Amino acid sequence: MTNSSNLTTREKVEKSMAKRRAAETRFRVYGMASILFGLLCLVVLFGDILSKGTSAFRQTVIEQSVFLDADYLGLNPQSSFKEIRAANFEGLIKRHLKKAYEPKGRKNRRALYGMVSAGASWQLMEAVQQNPELLGTELAITLLADDAVDQWFKHDRERGYDEQFNEFQLTVLNQWIDEGKLHTRFNKLFFTNGDSREPELAGIHGAIKGTLLTLLVTFLLSFPIGVAAAIYLEEFAPRNRFTELVEININNLAAVPSITFGLLGLAIFINIFGVARSTPLVGGLVLTLMTLPTIIISGRAAIKAVPPSIREAAFGLGASKMQVVFHHVLPLALPGMLTGAIIGMAQALGETAPLLMIGMIAFVVDVPGFVNDPSTVLPVQIFLWSDSPERAFTERTSGAIIVLLGFLILMNTAAVWLRRRLERRW
Known part of the structure; x- marks a missing residue:
């Protein structure tokens, strides 16, 4: 009778210990699952940020050879800093694009001019400020592309998303790609510029x-x-x-x-x-x-x-x-x-x-x-x-x-x- 009673008590203890071990195991599993879920959320969050943000460190540029017409700009190698800043470099770029690609109609001209960033004129101005002897020569320069061209070249081109451009713009873009004139480079302006209304010029x-x-x-x-x-x-x-x-x-x-x-x-x-x-x-x-x-x-x-x-x-x-x-x-x-x-x-x-x-x-x-x-x-x-x-x-x-x-x-x-x-x- 005593042995039977002791055996029953042992079974009860072993059953209780089994439940306790099972509860501890479940707790460990829940803890590991919560940690893994938290890590998964972090991976998804950082992965999304990295996938969207790394392209900000690359900027699309257009290789062009622009003739720095001194007569059109009204400048000479002895021109002052103030005179260079007041010169119409934007008009010079428009004249170069119009002559190089011959857009037909006012709509196509405006579309062509809009493919180059508003900061392109500042690039020419800075080049002349640094070396006024460039006046009267043809300058090979990489002009900043507009943000729409930048997004299309980096993200939409391979997907076939061309709705934001008309037929003439797509022809010019494909010509630039075939000639190797459209490419990306490290976006140093992102780290050297202040804020701007133009995305391609905005920096931190x-x-x-x-x-x-x-x-x-x-x-x-x-x-x-x-x-x-x-x-x-x-x-x-x-x-x-x-x-x-x-x-x-x-x-x-x-x-x-x-x-x-x-x-x-x-x-x-x-x-x-x-x-x-x-x-x-x-x-x-x-x-x-x-x-x-x-x-x-x-x-x-x-x-x-x-x-x-x-x-x-x-x-x-x-x-x-x-x-x-x-x-x-x-x-x-x-x-x-x-x-x-x-x-x-x-x-x-x-x-x-x-x-x-x-x-x-x-x-x-x-x-x-x-x-x-x-x-x-x-x-x-x-x-x-x-x-x-x-x-x-x-x-x-x-x-x-x-x-x-x-x-x-x-x-x-x-x-x-x-x-x-x-x-x-x-």
């Missing part, structure tokens, strides 16, 4: 410089203030209700929607202090407010991670409170503080909503020279291009996203490297 140079200036202002303000606040709260502040209230509000500010900081910047920095809109200065001030809670929280965590024995040893040798904090605790906590600051900067780099509230959504063509010049930033530039109707802006939007992701990956890699390089293990 102004947005990149505006982003760097904005982040510079943010770092110079948020890091010293955040570190000082973290040191005071962790080492010097008395433990009372006021300190607890401050700590609670700092933790709450880290979860406040970012657009709230944009409203705060609009109300205080612009309306009260009169800081100019759409500048890296006001953008940096707003992003400083947003990143301060992150830097303070990470700074306090880094200070807490310093072993108490370091403080006790310093006090035992007769060091003052100030010496203990700044000579021993702060150097050991600095790697963690820098890591938190870089992560805060990376978060600020991807913000758009607070900057929209302070006017950084403006269309700015010129590249900013300093923190008080009108500018935009990469996330806002992406937002502006994504709302443009031209197809060519779609690939430039994805191309700018690739550059932005590159910056984010670089900053996060720097944070990991700094932490591993500078931190000390006890």
Whole structure:
């Protein structure tokens, strides 16, 4: 009877253990499935961005030999910079195209002229500015193609999508392809130009410089203030209700929607202090407010991670409170503080909503020279291009996203490297 009872108990235990093992196995499977699903979503997202954005780094150009008629332009090798800028290079290109391809009718002429970018005249002007001796000679130059030609040559030609061109345009395009005059090259204008209404001329140079200036202002303000606040709260502040209230509000500010900081910047920095809109200065001030809670929280965590024995040893040798904090605790906590600051900067780099509230959504063509010049930033530039109707802006939007992701990956890699390089293990 006893053996039968023991056997029944063992069976119950083994059955219970089997259920427990099955539950653990299911949990592992669910966890792996969720991770794989998340990775799959990332692969699909990045794959879509890369497939649409890599073509933004290539630009279609047209090889032409244009005669620089000095009489038509009204120029000579001694002409001033102002005179060269005022010359009719656009008309010279139209005259060259009309003579080379003989379009019949006004409609075909306009269609032919529209196949070359509006920036082609600037290419000729810059060539003459650099070497006025070219006047009166035939210049072999690669002219920028219009965005419609660019999209057709890179994407639609092999699919047979020719509806956007008339018969005369298709004849000229096929002639250029047969003669090897139509090809793509690296789109350096994407990295050297500011924004433009013409997709083939639009670039991210102004947005990149505006982003760097904005982040510079943010770092110079948020890091010293955040570190000082973290040191005071962790080492010097008395433990009372006021300190607890401050700590609670700092933790709450880290979860406040970012657009709230944009409203705060609009109300205080612009309306009260009169800081100019759409500048890296006001953008940096707003992003400083947003990143301060992150830097303070990470700074306090880094200070807490310093072993108490370091403080006790310093006090035992007769060091003052100030010496203990700044000579021993702060150097050991600095790697963690820098890591938190870089992560805060990376978060600020991807913000758009607070900057929209302070006017950084403006269309700015010129590249900013300093923190008080009108500018935009990469996330806002992406937002502006994504709302443009031209197809060519779609690939430039994805191309700018690739550059932005590159910056984010670089900053996060720097944070990991700094932490591993500078931190000390006890």
